[in-house]
Amino acid sequence: MTETAPRPTLEAVAALAGVSRATVSRVVNGGEGVREPLVQRVRRAVEELGYVPNRAARSLVTRRHDAVAVVIAEPETRVFADPFFGLQLRGISKELTAHDSQLVLLLTEGRDDHARVARYLAGGHVDGALVFSLHLDDPLPGLIRGAGVPTVFGGRPDWSDTSDRSVYVDSDNRGGARAAVRHLVSLGRKRIAHITGALDQTSAVDRLDGFRDVMGDADPRLIVESDFTPAGGERAMRELLDRRPDVDAVFAANDLTASGALRVLRECGRRVPEDVAVIGFDDMLPVADQTDPPLTTVRQDIEEMGRLMASLLLTGLDRGHRDKNAPDAPPGVILPTTLVRRGSA
Amino acid sequence: MTETAPRPTLEAVAALAGVSRATVSRVVNGGEGVREPLVQRVRRAVEELGYVPNRAARSLVTRRHDAVAVVIAEPETRVFADPFFGLQLRGISKELTAHDSQLVLLLTEGRDDHARVARYLAGGHVDGALVFSLHLDDPLPGLIRGAGVPTVFGGRPDWSDTSDRSVYVDSDNRGGARAAVRHLVSLGRKRIAHITGALDQTSAVDRLDGFRDVMGDADPRLIVESDFTPAGGERAMRELLDRRPDVDAVFAANDLTASGALRVLRECGRRVPEDVAVIGFDDMLPVADQTDPPLTTVRQDIEEMGRLMASLLLTGLDRGHRDKNAPDAPPGVILPTTLVRRGSA
Incomplete structure (x- = not known):
């Protein structure tokens, strides 16, 4: 000590x-x-x-801690392995710092620790919480509601409780997926496959829906379930080549998955984009521009998502402070996505 | 108070x-x-x-929050770019979770935010703090002492205040550096250079001292100051080749720096290890085993450092609880380092 x-x-x-x-x-x-x-x-x-x-005593008077918790519903190992989270935190950190509010990142080993996270949130240590990477069967949203702190979610939550009016920030996942698949169609590709993200997350479900919007009832063998990781992308690509060796295009649910798929295609002697065109999602740098060939992808502004989450929370806190009867903020803010064309499609 | x-x-x-x-x-x-x-x-x-x-029932009785803050004295962008911090946090997270204590990572944009971090620490939100990546002229140690929370440091602090008895965990940086340089000497290398880390951190100073222990008063042109980053390693290697084109060995202060140096050597047509032998420090995976050629390096157990920091803090908290008059814990724990031989030297 x-x-x-x-x-x-x-x-x-x-x-x-x-x-x-x-x-x-x-x-x-x-x-x-x-x-x-x-x-x-x-x-x-x-x-x-x-x-x-003594802020704790002071905050009794002002009821403000000048601190905001960030909860990422993933194990700590995943948080530091996937640059997505670093980017989102960058946006959050800049916005909170500009308002002299401390970013308090609550890390866990996994889902078993979420009750402890909720206890911390309920313990009067922060003004609110920013929560992202939710999974459908995760008890976290309920626990967080129980904790009674103002919350903004990153990514559309999918509660069965339709009365829930949680504020969230998301990208246009479905529209972005449609744009990607339409681009593959416009290139004349006929056997277009989709490697999904983790389907217990709404972002993956929405991207799959966008794929289906364009492809209708495609051969179900052209849809392979995966998990947003490079290793998952490799496994899925092998399975896809096994199921449908004639596949001529792949829309992968994110850039990391696409990078894994590219490695397997190269290993198997398929040329990209000549034999198989590949599109990712995120435009995560330095991933998307350093694959071989550089990745055509759907750009979402991850840092801006983080910034906006923080901004909505702080605005809500101020509004709550000024006028408890102010109307609710809009429940969802959807940011646009754009297709970025590089060498892979 | x-x-x-x-x-x-x-x-x-x-x-x-x-x-x-x-x-x-x-x-x-x-x-x-x-x-x-x-x-x-x-x-x-x-x-x-x-x-x-204390809103949580338990802390009313025990005066415990079951939460520990982690402060990394680097901007948030650096924290997520350097896998060192992820590894150290992994060790900390495992240990805290095993004791049902919440890891609270306080992120900042930079040094200007350290006063806010100290306010949060002083505010009664955590039982103690784990602090790492300190820089010599950083006001953070003083601020943290002012906050009055039990603290364990990662890396030897270098306060001018010699009465300070801060507990810290560190690796044998100086001994590891000596082992690396002796290995280069044993290979018959004559013009051995050192690319330093950020010399406002004790780890970099100690590794430079280890280099000097073996090399004595080497040509000062063989010592190039750098900053622990891959880009810094590239810059330093270029400068080194410019100053001493006959250099035949490089001890780099960490693996990231070594990876940058390897890129420049390849670019300049120098063969590793035939023309220039290279040794790093950390044995950071997947960096050290994926360079070309794979990196000979000095292994320190970064995850164990994190685990031990958390363990010492929790033990101290328990001891403080049981017996206020128990003798102080030892101020420093130094973990051993080992030379790992791969292709680069």
Whole structure:
């Protein structure tokens, strides 16, 4: 343990400034009703002693902690292996820092730890929560609602409870998927396959729906379930080549999956895009531009999603502060996606 | 309020405000059904005493939050770009989860945000802090001491205050560096260079000292300052080839730096290890085994460092709970390093 020097107290500040503790307290909390010369004296004492006001006590008055929790419903290993989360956190971090709010990332080993996360959220340590990468059968959304903190979700939640009016930010997954598959059709491809994402997440379900919007009742062997990881993409591509060796195009649910599929195609001597055209989703850099060949993909602005989640939460907190009866924010904000053409399709 | 002083109780707040405990409790829990003048009196008493309400039932009894903060003194972008931090967090996460303690990662945009981090630490949200990647002129250590929470550091801190007895976990950086350079000497190399890490961190200083232990007063042109990143390694290698085109061995301060150096050597037509032997530091997988050629390096157990930091903190918390007069834990724990021989040297 660090041997801690005693933290300067309110009493010490009061003594140095020659005022009462109540005066110090009032100055620290905004200075209303205190004469300016006293305010100056207190501030000088605060500075001189390096007094750090006890936020927990202060937040009882202001009911603000100036901290926002981020919960990613994935094991810590996945959070650090997939650059998607780093990008989303970058947007969140910039926005929170601009509002002097502390980003508190709650990491877990897995789903078993979500009750503990909810306890922390309920414990009065943060003003609100940003939650992403939800899975359909995860108890987390219910636990978070139980915790009673303002929450913005990243990605459309899919509660069976239709009365839920959770605010969320998402990309146009279905529209983006349609654009990708239409592009493959326009290239004259006939046997277009889809390697799905993890189908317990709405983003994967929506991209599959977009594929089906264009392809109708395609041969079910052309749809292979996967999990958004490079290794999953490799497995799925092998299975696809086994099921339908004549496949001439692949729409992969994200860039990491597409990168795995590209490796297997190269291994098996298929030329991309001549023999098999490949499209990903995300436009995750430096993944999408460093595959061989560079990846045609559907761009979503992951960093902006994070920024917007944080912004909606902070705006909601301010509004709640100003007027408890203000109308609810819109439940969902959908960001557009765009097709980015590189060498793979 | 100092960390060791007894925390103000509900009773103390009640006494100061001149109200019953039940009234304080009601105000702390939302204030419903309490007349406004009483609410004000209680809030003032709460502030003056620095009373921290513990909403979770358990922490009312144990004064524990079952949460530990992790502070990495790097911008969020760096945290997610360098796999070192992911590995250290993996060890920390496993250990904390095994003790049902929540990992609370406090991310920042940079040094300007460290005062806010210290406020969060001081705010009664966590039982202690694990702090790593400190830089020599960073105000963070002082701020953390001011926050008064038990702390374990990752990497030897280098305070000028020699009375500081901070607990830390580190690797044998100097011994590992000596082993690397001795290996290069044993291969018959004569013009051995060192690409340093960021010299405002003790790990980089210690590795440079280890290099000097073996090489004595080497030509100063053989020592190039860098920053632990792949791009920094590229820049340093170019400068080195410019200064001393006859260089026949490089000890790089970490694997990422070595990977950048290898790229430049290949670009410049130097064969590794025939023309220039290269050794890294970390044995970071999948970096060290995927370079071309695979990297000879000094292995440190990064995940174990994280695990041990968490374990020391939790043990200290328990000990502090059992017996306030127990002797201090040893200030530093140094983990051994080992040379791992692959193709590059």
